[in-house]
Amino acid sequence: MVKKILTIAGSDSLSGGGLQTDLATFTTMGMAGFAVISSIVLIKDNKVRIDPVPIDIFQAQLDSVEQVERFSAIKVGLLQSPEQIEVVANFLKDFIGPVVIDPVLSFKEGKTELNHDVLKAYREKLLPLATVVTPNLKEGMLLLNDEKREAPKSRNGVLVMASDLSHLLRCSVYLKAGKGIQEGQYTDVLIDESNHGVVLHYDALDDAFNHGSGCVLAASMACFLADNMDLKEASRAAADFTRHAIVHSYSLKRHAEDGNAFPNWRVQTWN
Numbered sequence: 001m002v003k004k005i006l007t008i009a010g011s012d013s014l015s016g017g018g019l020q021t022d023l024a025t026f027t028t029m030g031m032a033g034f035a036v037i038s039s040i041v042l043i044k045d046n047k048v049r050i051d052p053v054p055i056d057i058f059q060a061q062l063d064s065v066e067q068v069e070r071f072s073a074i075k076v077g078l079l080q081s082p083e084q085i086e087v088v089a090n091f092l093k094d095f096i097g098p099v100v101i102d103p104v105l106s107f108k109e110g111k112t113e114l115n116h117d118v119l120k121a122y123r124e125k126l127l128p129l130a131t132v133v134t135p136n137l138k139e140g141m142l143l144l145n146d147e148k149r150e151a152p153k154s155r156n157g158v159l160v161m162a163s164d165l166s167h168l169l170r171c172s173v174y175l176k177a178g179k180g181i182q183e184g185q186y187t188d189v190l191i192d193e194s195n196h197g198v199v200l201h202y203d204a205l206d207d208a209f210n211h212g213s214g215c216v217l218a219a220s221m222a223c224f225l226a227d228n229m230d231l232k233e234a235s236r237a238a239a240d241f242t243r244h245a246i247v248h249s250y251s252l253k254r255h256a257e258d259g260n261a262f263p264n265w266r267v268q269t270w271n
């Protein structure tokens with residue numbers, strides 16, 4: 001039977017992340033994708049504009065997908081207010097199955113304002129309901145909320161940070177530590193459900209063409225978990241899937257400097 005998988009995410013009409021990227025990932029993984037829209041994101045001239053969907057319409061979408069029997073996994077992306085976070089927490093309370101939450105608190109594409117009530121709601125209401133949370137280093141530091149703490153610069157430092165996050169949030173953590181940890185490499189760290197740490201290093205690929213790579217990672221991880229892999233296997237498989245999406249990135253304009261990760265890299269392209 002075809003597996004059904006839900007994303008609760010923002011819409012990015014440039015397909016550089018958000019539900020467009022999530023649905024494309026689900027399709028490539030051979031699963032049927034469903035989407036609840038939290039916000040409309042507009043990116044132009046290095047500015048990010050986010051218009052949240054009114055809360056009653058957001059809730060109505062969640063009520064509507066309750067008709068689906070039943071999702072094999074749920075991925076959660078951009079949420080813009082404590083109210084949205086609370087509504088999602090309520091929705092997830094009775095869900096039995098893997099939940100991957102990507103706490104989108106910062107954008108590569110431009111600055112956005114941070115609402116501290118959103119951070120508190122994430123920490124207290126939503127993230128403890130996740131199977132795994134996938135912050136980048138900046139998002140992880142924000143969630144830890146410790147002004148005296150410095151961002152880690154070593155392999156050990158990232159392991160400690162991921163472990164502290166996992167204790168604070170009471171869930172597994174896949175921390176995207178980025179390129180500052182080991183020369184020429186990207187480092188990701190997983191703290192799994194038995195508090196066991198795994199460090200993953202990957203050769204750094206061209207940075208210019210990877211809008212949406214965080215979404216591809218979390219969405220593919222949700223699919224691998226839906227396929228009954230354990231979290232360690234699913235993490236490795238998702239990291240590998242995402243590297244392929246980055247290698248196959250495409251630009252939006254013929255001579256553009258940047259572009260999107262390509263989640264459909266497994267599918268035959270028409271040339």
Ligand SMILES: Nc1ncnc2c1ncn2[C@@H]1O[C@H](COP(=O)(O)OP(=O)(O)O)[C@@H](O)[C@H]1O
Nearest residue numbers: 136176186188203204205206207213214217242
């Ligand atoms: N230039 C790159 N080379 C290799 N891996 C990368 C590169 N950029 C991102 N990744 C990987 O892609 C995944 C998503 O990371 P990232 O794009 O940093 O997330 P986010 O968009 O949430 O900040 C991670 O596994 C990360 O290690």
Ligand SMILES: Cc1ncc(COP(=O)(O)O)c(C=O)c1O
Nearest residue numbers: 010012017018041212213214215
């Ligand atoms: C709706 C939405 N969610 C999430 C993201 C984050 O994307 P990334 O995977 O590059 O971190 C973006 C980026 O544009 C977005 O528009």
